Structure formats: C-alpha cells, structure tokens
Amino acid sequence: xxxxxxxxxxxxxxxxxxxxxxxxxxxxxxxxxxxxxxxxxxxxxxxxxxxxxxxxxxxxxxxxxxxxxxxxxxxxxxxxxxxxxxxxxxxxxxxxxxxxxxxxxxxxxxxxxxxxxxxxxxxxxxxxxxxxxxxxxxxxxxxxxxxxxxxxxxxxxxxxxxxxxxxxxxxxxxxxxxxxxxxxxxxxxxxx
Amino acid sequence: xxxxxxxxxxxxxxxxxxxxxxxxxxxxxxxxxxxxxxxxxxxxxxxxxxxxxxxxxxxxxxxxxxxxxxxxxxxxxxxxxxxxxxxxxxxxxxxxxxxxxxxxxxxxxxxxxxxxxxxxxxxxxxxxxxxxxxxxxxxxxxxxxxxxxxxxxxxxxxxxxxxxxxxxxxxxxxxxxxxxxxxxxxxxxxxxxxxxxxxxxxxxxxxxxxxxxxxxxxxxxxxxxxxxxxxxxxxxxxxxxxxxxxxxxxxxxxxxxxxxxxxxxxxxxxxxxxxxxxxxxxxxxx
Numbered sequence: 001x002x003x004x005x006x007x008x009x010x011x012x013x014x015x016x017x018x019x020x021x022x023x024x025x026x027x028x029x030x031x032x033x034x035x036x037x038x039x040x041x042x043x044x045x046x047x048x049x050x051x052x053x054x055x056x057x058x059x060x061x062x063x064x065x066x067x068x069x070x071x072x073x074x075x076x077x078x079x080x081x082x083x084x085x086x087x088x089x090x091x092x093x094x095x096x097x098x099x100x101x102x103x104x105x106x107x108x109x110x111x112x113x114x115x116x117x118x119x120x121x122x123x124x125x126x127x128x129x130x131x132x133x134x135x136x137x138x139x140x141x142x143x144x145x146x147x148x149x150x151x152x153x154x155x156x157x158x159x160x161x162x163x164x165x166x167x168x169x170x171x172x173x174x175x176x177x178x179x180x181x182x183x184x185x186x187x188x189x190x191x192x
Numbered sequence: 193x194x195x196x197x198x199x200x201x202x203x204x205x206x207x208x209x210x211x212x213x214x215x216x217x218x219x220x221x222x223x224x225x226x227x228x229x230x231x232x233x234x235x236x237x238x239x240x241x242x243x244x245x246x247x248x249x250x251x252x253x254x255x256x257x258x259x260x261x262x263x264x265x266x267x268x269x270x271x272x273x274x275x276x277x278x279x280x281x282x283x284x285x286x287x288x289x290x291x292x293x294x295x296x297x298x299x300x301x302x303x304x305x306x307x308x309x310x311x312x313x314x315x316x317x318x319x320x321x322x323x324x325x326x327x328x329x330x331x332x333x334x335x336x337x338x339x340x341x342x343x344x345x346x347x348x349x350x351x352x353x354x355x356x357x358x359x360x361x362x363x364x365x366x367x368x369x370x371x372x373x374x375x376x377x378x379x380x381x382x383x384x385x386x387x388x389x390x391x392x393x394x395x396x397x398x399x400x401x402x403x404x405x406x407x408x409x410x411x412x413x414x415x416x417x418x419x420x421x422x423x424x425x426x427x428x429x430x431x432x433x434x435x436x437x438x439x440x441x442x443x444x445x446x447x448x449x450x451x452x453x454x455x456x457x458x459x460x461x462x463x464x465x466x467x468x469x470x471x472x473x474x475x476x477x478x
Contacts, residue, residue, distance in 0.1 A: 013400060013410045014329065020411040021322040024418065028295065028314030035300045035307055054303050072299045177296065 036181060039188070042066055045084055047164060050188035052080070052181070070178075075148040075171035076136045078178045080185055083165040093118065093128035093156050096163040100154055101130055108134035114151075121155060122187045128156040133172070151175040155186060164191055205342050208257040209349070209460045212387065213453050215253050216380045220449060227372040239369030246376050247360035250383030251276065251353040258346075267346060271332050275347045278331055279354025282323040287355065288362055290319050305426065312425040317418030320355060320386070325393050325414055327351035333397065341470050344398025345391050345463060352390025356383040377445045381452040385424055388452075388459040392417040395463045399470055420459070427451055 039050035044065045051057070051068055056077075058067040066082040087096060097116060105111045114131040121127045130153065137147045152169040166189060168182040223246070226232075234242065255276070259269060291297055301311045328347045332338050338347070360379045364370050370378070396413025399405055431447040 009404070009407065010400070012407050013405075016407055016411050017322070017325065017329075017414055020414065021318050024314045024318040024415075028311060028318070031307075031310055031314060032295055032297075032300055035303055035311075070299070072302060074298060 037184070042082075044082075047082060047084070047189070047191045049082070049185060049190070052185065055080075073171060073174055073178075075173060076150045076169070078170040078174060079167070080182065081165075081167040081169075082189075083167070085163045085165060087158065087161060087163045089161050091158060091163065093126070093158045093163070096156050096158060096165075097128045097130055097154075100156060100165055101132070104130075104132060104134070104152075108132075109137055109147075110135035119155075122183050123189075125157060130154040130156070136171075148172065153179075153182075157191070159191055205346055206460065206464045208254060209345075209387070209391070210457070211257050212250070212254045213384060213456045213460070215257075216250055216384060217449065217453055219249065219253070220376050220380045223376040224373045227376075232372070234369065236368060240364065242372065243364030243370045243375055244361055246370075246372075246379050247357055247364055250380060250387075251357045254349070254353055254387070267343065268337055271335070271337055272346065272350050275327055275332055276350040276354040276357075278327040279324055279351030280358045281354075282327055282351075283320075283355040283358035284362070287319055287323050288358070291316055302429070308426040308429060309422055311422075313418050313422030316425060317421035318414070320421060321389060321393055321414050321417040324348060324351040324355055324386075324390050325397065325410075327354070328394070328397055333401065338401060341395075341398030341402050341467055341474070344396070344401070345394035345467065348390040348394025348397060349387050352386040352388075353383060355390075356386035359386070374443075374445050377449050381428070381448045384452040384456040385421075388456040389417045389421050389424075391459055391463045392420060395466055398467065402474060403470065420455075424451075424455060 035054075036052075038053035040053050042049045042051040044060065047065060049066070051066065052070065055068040055070050058064075058069075060066065063083045063085055064081060065084055066080070068080050070078040085096065085099075101113055101116070111134045112132060114133060116128070116130045119127055119129045131151070132154075133149055133151050135147050136150050149172040150169055151172050152167060154168075155166045157164045157166075166186060168179070170178045255272070258267075258272065295315045297311060297315055301307055301316075325348070328344070328351055332343075332347050337343070359382050363378065363382075364375070393413050396410055396416075400410050400413075428448050428451060431451050432444055434443045
C-alpha cells in the first residue's frame with residue numbers, strides 16, 4: 001500500500017491545489033468585475049453616461065433625468081441620480097450647492113452636511129462637491145428593520161444656464177466600497 | 193503508517209451520513225410542526241439564541257452518531273472535534289470575509305443564471321471547498337491517525353459541518369435571529385450540502401494518501417466539489433423560487449430541503465461505492 005505522506009508528489013499535488021484555487025478565484029474576480037462594470041448608455045438633454053447594467057431604472061421626472069438603484073445592495077439600495085436645474089448665467093456652483101443642500105435638508109430625514117468644497121473631478125472638470133448623511137427610515141417595507149444611515153455625495157457642475165447635479169447615495173456600510181464604481185460612472189459622464 | 197494494519201470499510205461512517213440526512217429531515221419536520229402549532233413568541237434575544245442553538249444541531253447530531261457507532265476502531269474524538277473546529281475557524285476567519293467582504297457576492301451573484309453558476313463555482317465553491325480541504329490537509333492528514341481511505345470522508349465531513357455551523361450562525365446573527373420554520377430548513381440545507389460536498393473532497397483526500405495518484409488528482413477533487421457546490425446553489429434558487437398567485441405569494445422552502453437531502457444521499461451513495469472499490473483494490477494489491 002502506498003503511503004506517500006510528505007512525499008514530493010504530495011507536495012506537488014498540494015501546490016497544484018493552491019494554484020488551481022488561486023486561478024479559480026482570479027477568474028472569479030474578473031467575472032465579478034465584468035458583471036459590476038457592465039453598463040448601458042444613457043442620454044438625455046445633451047448629457048451622456050454609461051449607466052450600470054442590471055440596476056432598477058426609474059422614469060425621468062421633473063428635474064430628475066436619471067435615477068438608478070442597485071437592487072442587490074444590502075440595506076439602502078445604492079443610488080445614482082442625475083438632475084438638471086435651470087439657473088441664471090451668473091449663478092455660481094456654490095450658490096447652486098446651497099440650494100441643493102437646502103432641498104436635501106427639507107426632503108431627507110436627519111440630514112447632516114459633512115463637507116462641501118470645490119473640487120476637480122476625475123475628468124479634470126471644475127465641480128462643487130457636497131458630502132452628507134441622512135437616515136432612511138424604512139428601507140425595506142417587507143420587514144421591520146432598524147433605520148439605516150445613508151451617506152451621499154453630490155457633484156455639482158454649472159454649464160451655461162443649467163446646473164447638473166450628480167448624486168451618489170449608499171448605505172453607510174457600502175459607501176466606501178461602492179464609491180469606486182460611482183467614480184467610473186462620473187468619469188463616463190459628458191455634457192455639452 | 194503500519195503496513196501490517198488491515199484496511200477495512202467502516203460501515204458505520206455511511207450509516208452516520210445517512211442517519212444525519214434522515215434525522216435532520218425528521219428534526220426539521222418536528223420544529224416546523226411545533227412552530228406552526230405553538231406559534232411561540234420570542235424576544236429579540238431569545239430569537240437570536242434559538243437560531244444559534246438550531247445552527248449547532250446538525251453538527252451535534254452527526255457527532256453523537258459518530259461517537260456512538262465508532263467503537264470498533266475508534267477515531268480519536270479530539271481529532272474529529274479539532275478538524276470540526278478548524279473548519280469552523282476557517283469559515284469565520286477566511287471563508288466568510290473572502291466571499292462576503294472581498295468578493296461581495298450578494299451584490300452580483302444573483303444577477304442572472306450565468307452569474308449564479310459561474311460565480312457560485314469560482315468564488316463560493318472554490319473558497320469553501322479549498323478551506324475544508326485545508327482543514328484536513330494541514331491538520332490530521334499527515335498524522336498516524338489518518339490511516340484508511342474512509343478517514344478522508346470522516347474528517348472532511350467534520351470540517352464541512354464546522355464550516356456549515358459557522359455559515360448558519362453568521363446568517364442568524366446578521367439577521368438578528370431567524371423565523372423558526374424557514375430558519376431550521378435553511379440550516380439543515382446548509383449542513384447537508386456542506387457535508388455532502390466535503391465527502392467528495394474527503395474521498396479524493398483518502399485516495400491521494402493511500403494510492404499513488406497523479407498530480408491532478410486532488411485539484412480534480414476540489415474542482416468537482418466546487419462545481420457541485422456552485423450548481424447546488426443555482427438549483428436551490430430555482431426550486432425555492434416564490435410562486436405568485438392571486439391570493440399572495442408562497443415560497444417552497446421545503447423544496448430546498450428535498451434537494452439537499454437528495455444531493456446528500458446521492459453523493460453519499462456514490463462515495464460509498466467509490467471508497468469500497470478503492471478499499472477492494474488496495475486489499476487485492478497487498
């Protein structure tokens with residue numbers, strides 16, 4: 001009877017198992033990335049972007065041109081919103097930001113501004129960034145749950161007589177993990 | 193290993209596996225019936241504790257059978273418990289953080305059929321099966337106590353049940369408790385499935401140690417177990433899909449248990465046949 005305990009063949013087999021597992025996990029990572037980065041084109045009012053594929057898309061309504069929610073997020077569904085707000089040609093991004101934050105304070109429960117500053121976005125465009133938090137009181141109506149804390153970031157661009165507000169909102173637990181994907185969405189955003 | 197020691201088939205190992213499947217189904221039936229009849233009211237704490245208790249039941253049942261029947265040539269209980277604990281430790285320390293934290297499978301795995309199968313095999317399957325393999329390979333495998341091909345199945349099952357126990361406890365804790373009826377079915381499904389897939393890895397481990405197998409033998413074992421794992425996850429989603437009717441929706445949770453029991457029984461039957469064949473060939477070659 002062969003007992004190849006600690007034999008060279010045994011060690012090679014062990015290394016092969018590790019290699020096969022690493023290759024499978026690497027393939028899994030690429031597969032995951034291909035699903036997460038899959039996108040569909042969005043275009044409205046001269047604004048184009050590559051929107052996440054497989055998310056729940058809402059019909060445009062009022063100022064809101066685009067709203068997509070990740071159904072697979074735990075807690076509050078990670079949400080991307082694009083809004084177009086009519087402004088005067090003299091309006092500055094910081095003035096628009098004040099109006100946007102006032103709107104949030106009226107609409108969102110427990111709204112709290114975390115930071116606001118002028119930034120250059122991932123494409124080198126000038127923008128005004130607001131970061132904030134609020135409480136989603138009933139994220140899932142099918143069962144009782146403790147309210148979730150949601151973090152958000154708005155990027156405000158002023159272009160002629162309109163301001164474009166691109167929002168990212170995610171459950172506090174998912175915010176940092178989902179931010180990278182949102183930056184790719186922001187990178188794909190174009191407006192004339 | 194001593195050459196004079198005779199290799200034989202431990203029939204009770206198969207009885208233990210089959211009894212685990214049968215008793216788990218009976219246990220689930222009893223808990224389900226009691227839940228329906230008594231409609232117990234839980235506080236959040238007692239709900240959580242009940243869930244954790246239920247998560248421990250499958251492993252407890254298997255270990256009791258094993259302890260009662262493994263008398264002819266007993267396997268050291270400390271080693272069996274040690275491998276069980278190692279499986280549990282790998283699940284909580286590596287498996288769950290990798291699958292849930294690093295790969296965040298809940299965000300993309302259920303997107304479509306392809307993602308369920310491919311992701312289920314490559315990420316969930318390989319992570320779980322490698323860790324259960326590692327729990328045996330880097331502990332008992334090189335010990336004198338691992339002295340028969342059947343030991344691969346015994347220790348891999350212990351590692352699988354350890355892994356399943358932590359998966360179930362994690363589910364209970366992250367949900368702040370579980371509905372008693374549906375919860376006990378889920379726990380039985382996870383335990384039976386993990387034990388069955390571990391059995392595959394265990395068979396390959398047993399043969400790898402006692403027969404001169406080629407270098408691809410063990411990777412093939414892990415890959416097969418991972419494929420079974422991924423396909424099972426996909427099938428489970430299909431058979432437990434909610435049915436929407438005019439009077440509301442119903443989720444056939446029981447179908448998940450039926451599927452798990454069928455998969456576990458079939459896997460045990462196939463492994464039993466393969467191990468018998470392996471032992472016969474080893475005895476004939478002596």
